[in-house]
Structure formats: structure tokens, C-alpha cells
Amino acid sequence: MSFQKLDDLGNKLEALEHALAILGADEATYMAVGGGEKRAEAMSALAGMYHTRATAPEIADWIAAAEQEALGEEQRAAVSELRRQYTNLTCLPVEFVERQTTARMRCEQLWRDLRAKNDWAGFQPALEGVVALVREEAALRADVLGLAPYDALMEQYDPGNRTxxxxxxxxxxxxxxxxxxxxxxxxxxxxxxxxxxxxxxxxxxxxxxxxxxxxxxxxxxxxxxxxxxxxxxxxxxxxxxxxxxxxxxxxxxxxxxxxxxxxxxxxxxxxxxxxxxxxxxxxxxxxxxxxxxxxxxxxxxxxxxxxxxxxxxxxxxxxxxxxxxxxxxxxxxxxxxxxxxxxxxxxxxxxxxxxxxxxxxxxxxxxxxxxxxxxxxxxxxxxxxxxxxxxxxxxxxxxxxxx
Known part of the structure; x- marks a missing residue:
């Protein structure tokens, strides 16, 4: 039964989400300053693992098959939301996700130090790298979703609303x-x-x-x-x-x-x-x-x-x-x-x-x-x-x- 396959997949993905979320919270609170580079590498690798598993080609087949199964109202809603998520995830290649995760984390780590020093000149190159990746993401998503670039980004934060x-x-x-x-x-x-x-x-x-x-x-x-x-x-x-x-x-x-x-x-x-x-x-x-x-x-x-x-x-x-x-x-x-x-x-x-x-x-x-x-x-x-x-x-x- 395809719905059961998706349910099993969800449990595995949730475990990776859990690890990423707790590592991220720890990074911003208790992690030693010197641990930033390795933490970014670890979270980039985990984000890549999650993305690879969550965008596997067979998932599209499971979703299509599950939509034909005799499901309850909540189950149908669950499959519908999973299809939306799958479409949005598959806009991005895994190497991009890993690259963006590293860049964002290293930029924020630098920000914590340089904001206290009011050092815009030192911070600017890192932010430029993040913005370049956001523009790349917007273009990738816009191409798949058929939306304007900013609307394609907004879809990730407020689905259905547009500029x-x-x-x-x-x-x-x-x-x-x-x-x-x-x-x-x-x-x-x-x-x-x-x-x-x-x-x-x-x-x-x-x-x-x-x-x-x-x-x-x-x-x-x-x-x-x-x-x-x-x-x-x-x-x-x-x-x-x-x-x-x-x-x-x-x-x-x-x-x-x-x-x-x-x-x-x-x-x-x-x-x-x-x-x-x-x-x-x-x-x-x-x-x-x-x-x-x-x-x-x-x-x-x-x-x-x-x-x-x-x-x-x-x-x-x-x-x-x-x-x-x-x-x-x-x-x-x-x-x-x-x-x-x-x-x-x-x-x-x-x-x-x-x-x-x-x-x-x-x-x-x-x-x-x-x-x-x-x-x-x-x-x-x-x-x-x-x-x-x-x-x-x-x-x-x-x-x-x-x-």
C-alpha cells in the first residue's frame, strides 16, 4: 500500500528533521565559537541526506498511487500536502541545498561577531554570497513552479499568497x-x-x-x-x-x-x-x-x-x-x-x-x-x-x- 510506504518514509524524514532542528538550536545557543565550521559541515551533510531521501523519484509514484487508494479525509489531506512539499523540494538539486546550508550558517556565525563590532565591510562579502544563492534559488523555483522569482520564494513561507x-x-x-x-x-x-x-x-x-x-x-x-x-x-x-x-x-x-x-x-x-x-x-x-x-x-x-x-x-x-x-x-x-x-x-x-x-x-x-x-x-x-x-x-x- 503506497500510503503506508509514505508513512514509513515520513518517520525516517522526521528523524533527520529532528536532528537538524536540535543541532541548529544548539549552534545558536550553546555551541563553542570554534565549533562553527564543523557544525556547518555536519548540518550541510544532514540537509543533503534529508533532501536526497525526500526527493527520491519513487516518491512521486507512491504519491500518485496513494491518491487512488481508499483513504480517509485526513489521509487524503496528508497526501495532498505531501505532493505540494515534494514539488517544492524537487525544485532544488541536492548539491545546491548543501551549498546553501553551509553559506547561511557560516554567514550567521560571522554576523554574531561582526554585528557587535558594527563591521559592515567585514560582513558584506558573506551576505553577498547568501544573496547570490537566494537569487539562484528563486530562479530554480520560478522555473518549476511557473511563478515570478520572488513569488516562488514567498510560496515557501506563505503558500498561495503573491506579491x-x-x-x-x-x-x-x-x-x-x-x-x-x-x-x-x-x-x-x-x-x-x-x-x-x-x-x-x-x-x-x-x-x-x-x-x-x-x-x-x-x-x-x-x-x-x-x-x-x-x-x-x-x-x-x-x-x-x-x-x-x-x-x-x-x-x-x-x-x-x-x-x-x-x-x-x-x-x-x-x-x-x-x-x-x-x-x-x-x-x-x-x-x-x-x-x-x-x-x-x-x-x-x-x-x-x-x-x-x-x-x-x-x-x-x-x-x-x-x-x-x-x-x-x-x-x-x-x-x-x-x-x-x-x-x-x-x-x-x-x-x-x-x-x-x-x-x-x-x-x-x-x-x-x-x-x-x-x-x-x-x-x-x-x-x-x-x-x-x-x-x-x-x-x-x-x-x-x-x-
């Missing part, structure tokens, strides 16, 4: 926000004149912030027996549904920065932990794209985590872990503060979409070859000036190197 769908939405939203941000800031300033902002004390020990984060994770439903919280250069949610790895970064001067990051990544983790376990070895049991995934993280961070009712409950928890008492009237102006800022992950609910739109626009230019990596700092700076009135030209670490 023709997204661009009009972002164009309208950008126009609204560019005029609304000054209005919001003016209203906020008037309120602060009546009630000045209570300053953060700036003495928040990292170990206490971590315990606060764990308490908040558990409170919103994160299963701590199937996940963990670590530190990384950039917050992320990785691992696998049975072992979700959340990371954040801390500032001793501001507990809200790390806490909001934890809530955001917990939103991702809740989605992963609640995927259908019976289908974990099929595409049907995995996230189909990043749109819904990101909606869950932003929901927990910006809708739940900025809600007055949430903070009415959370303030005693904050006091317990940080030893600092806040009234609801004092904390909410911090939580709801609108600010023109350089960093996307620290952005408030009003300005955050502008950071996303900036990246969306620059990505398209890079993929199409209309923008080169060497010119990215200037292009980034121009859009930041236009959208948020800020310059990053002398500070690439908080410009195109921030993510």
Missing part, C-alpha cells in the same frame, strides 16, 4: 502609518505632560528576568516539560514540537524588552506544541507557512501581552520575581509606548509594521538584482528616514545587520 496580494495591503498600511505615527506621538506626549512616565529602575538581574520569563511562559500555556528558555544573539523559536527551544536576550536596564521577546517566541512555541501529534511525520502535521505562525507570536506579544487585564494579573508576578512594585497606571504607559525606533524586535504595535514593510520592499529589490548588497546600507537608511524619521547610515549594526 500582487500583499503589495496593495502594505501600500495602504504604509500610507496610513506614516501619517498616524506623528499623531500617536503627539497624543502620547500630551498624556505624558499630565502624568510623567515612571522610569524603570535599571537594576534587573538576568537570572531574575529569566525566572520571570519562565513564569509567564507557563502562565500562557507553554509546556515546560517539552521546551526550554535560553539566551541567543537574536530571539528565536526553534527545535521540534516535543522539544521547543525558545531564546531571548536581556538588558539589565529594561525587563520589558526581554519579557516581550519571550512572549513573542512563546506564541510561536504554543503553535508548535499544539500541532497534531499523530501527523508530526507528515507535512500535514507541520506549520504550512509562516503567516499563521507569526500571527500567533504577535497575538501573544502584542494583543495579550499589552492588554491591561493581562497586566493586572502580571504585576504581582513581576513584583515576586523582580522585587519591584508597579501600579497598572504606571506600567501601561511603558507597555503601550509608541516610539520611533531602529530595532524591529523592540518595536511597538504602531511602528512594527513599518519595519516589516521596509524589509519586504528591500527583499524584492535584492532578489530581482535591482539592489546590490553593497548598496543596502544606503537603501535601508533612505527608507528608515522616510518611514520613521531615523538614520542608520553610520550604524549598520542597527540597520541591515540587526536581524
Amino acid at each position: 500582487a496580494d500583499i503589495t496593495p495591503v502594505f501600500t495602504d498600511l504604509k500610507a496610513f502609518l506614516k501619517s498616524f505615527v506623528p499623531e500617536a506621538l503627539a497624543i502620547q506626549e500630551a498624556r505624558l505632560r499630565k502624568r510623567p512616565l515612571k522610569p524603570l529602575s535599571g537594576t534587573y538581574a538576568i537570572d531574575r528576568q529569566r525566572e520571570l520569563g519562565l513564569a509567564m511562559m507557563a502562565a500562557v500555556g507553554f509546556d515546560l516539560t517539552h521546551g526550554s528558555l535560553s539566551v541567543s544573539h537574536h530571539p528565536f523559536c526553534g527545535g521540534v514540537p516535543s522539544d521547543v527551544r525558545i531564546t531571548t536576550r536581556y538588558k539589565t536596564s529594561d525587563f520589558l524588552s526581554a519579557l516581550m521577546g519571550v512572549l513573542h517566541e512563546t506564541g510561536h512555541a504554543l503553535y508548535e506544541q499544539n500541532l497534531p501529534k499523530a501527523w508530526s511525520h507528515w507535512p500535514l502535521g507541520k506549520a504550512r507557512g509562516m503567516a499563521v505562525h507569526e500571527s500567533q507570536s504577535l497575538f501573544v506579544e502584542k494583543q495579550l501581552g499589552r492588554n491591561p487585564a493581562f497586566w493586572r494579573w502580571a504585576l504581582p508576578v513581576v513584583e515576586k520575581h523582580l522585587g519591584e512594585a508597579w501600579s497598572l497606571d504606571d506600567i501601561l504607559p511603558h507597555v503601550h509606548r509608541v516610539e520611533r525606533g531602529l530595532i524591529r524586535v523592540d518595536a511597538d504595535e504602531v511602528t512594527y509594521p513599518l519595519h516589516v514593510i521596509l524589509r519586504y520592499e528591500l527583499e524584492q529589490e535584492l532578489v530581482a538584482g535591482r539592489l546590490e548588497v553593497a548598496d543596502l546600507p544606503e537603501a535601508w537608511d533612505a527608507k528608515m528616514r522616510d518611514y520613521l524619521g531615523l538614520s542608520t547610515i553610520d550604524n549598520p549594526a542597527d540597520g541591515p545587520m540587526q536581524d
